[in-house]
Amino acid sequence: MLTNPRAERVKAIRALGRRSARLRAxxxxxxxxxGVREVLRFAPHTVLELYVESGARHDDLVTAARDAGVPVHECDPAVMAALVDTQHPQGVVAVCRPMDVSVEEALAADDGFVVVLAHVRDPGNAGTVIRGADAAGARAVLISDASVDLYNPKVVRSTAGSLWHLPIAVGGDVAGLIAACQARGRRVLAADGAGSTLLPDADLNSPHAWLMGNEAWGLDEHTRSLADDVVRVPIHGHAESLNLAMAATVCMYASAAELPELPPV
Known part of the structure; x- marks a missing residue:
């Protein structure tokens, strides 16, 4: 059992909270x-190690990890607290390889809708949009350069496991991602309060991509001009606007209106 919270192994894992360390490692x-349950279920080949706090009730995860050939390390509470930056560790941590795909792979499906995040900086928003995209049946999520790192611990937690349920591509400028979607026959719908098309009037019947902008400034005029349409969510009350994650969820569920609900897996 691991008992030394100052061990080099523990320090190396704690350092993965920083983007620079994640990139190096x-x-x-x-x-x-x-999150650990979902990665072991949907992408066990990406899991390198599992750390479990002594006495924590995670026998199912330990069994799943060992069945997948993943090394399991038991540790005491002090070590578990030192592994992560959360205030209340939940007793289990996995160290994983990145699992993002290329833009071409993410856009391989030729039906339904995808989501493009343009300069989205808040990790909670990014993770919540990925979770919403999964729930609404999106084919993929594309994340532009200058957006928050997909592997930021807060993003990973906010996805609640959806990180491993649909293809996610990372990187590329926004104009390039828009062009890639259009080249695959997808109409790009920029979600923005400046839109002249109301969401109920938008054409959602053909393959399309929702383009979601930055939390503070949305999408600039040039980026909006690259889209095939600019769509706004109608505001019926006195609210000034919806935040990014709320607006994205409303738009995605409008696209999902005709999709069948999948059975539990």
Missing amino acids: GRFVVDGPQ
């Missing part, structure tokens, strides 16, 4: 049973 941390 080519790995990231999944903290908590929900």
Whole structure:
């Protein structure tokens, strides 16, 4: 059992909370049973190690990890607290390889809708949009340069496991991502309060991509001009606007209106 919170191994894992360390090591941390359960279920080949706090009730995760050939390390509470930056560790941490795909792979499906995040900086928003995209049946999520790192621990936690449920591509300028979607026959719909098309009137019947902008300034005029349409969510009350994650969820569920609900897996 690991008992030294100052051990080099522990320090190296804690350092993965920083983007620079993640890039150097080519790995990231999944903290908590929900995320660990989903990565072991949907992408066990990406899991390098599992750390479990002594006495924590995660026997199912330990069994799944060992069945997948993943090394499991038991540790005491002090070590678990030192592994991650959360105030209340949940007793299980996985160290994983990145699992993003290329833009071409993400856009391989020729039906439904995808989501493009343009300069989205808040990790909670990014993770919540990925979770919403998964729930609404999106084919993929594309994340532009200058957006928050997909493997930021707060992004990973906010996805609640959806990180491993649909293809996600990372990198590329916004104009290039828009062009890639259009080249695959997808109409690009910029979601923005400046839109002249109301969401109920938008054409959502053909393959399309929702383009979601920065939390503070949305999408600039040039970026909006690259889209095939600019769509706004109608505001019926006195609210000034919806935040990014709320607006994205409303738009995605409008696109999902005709999709069948999948059975539990």
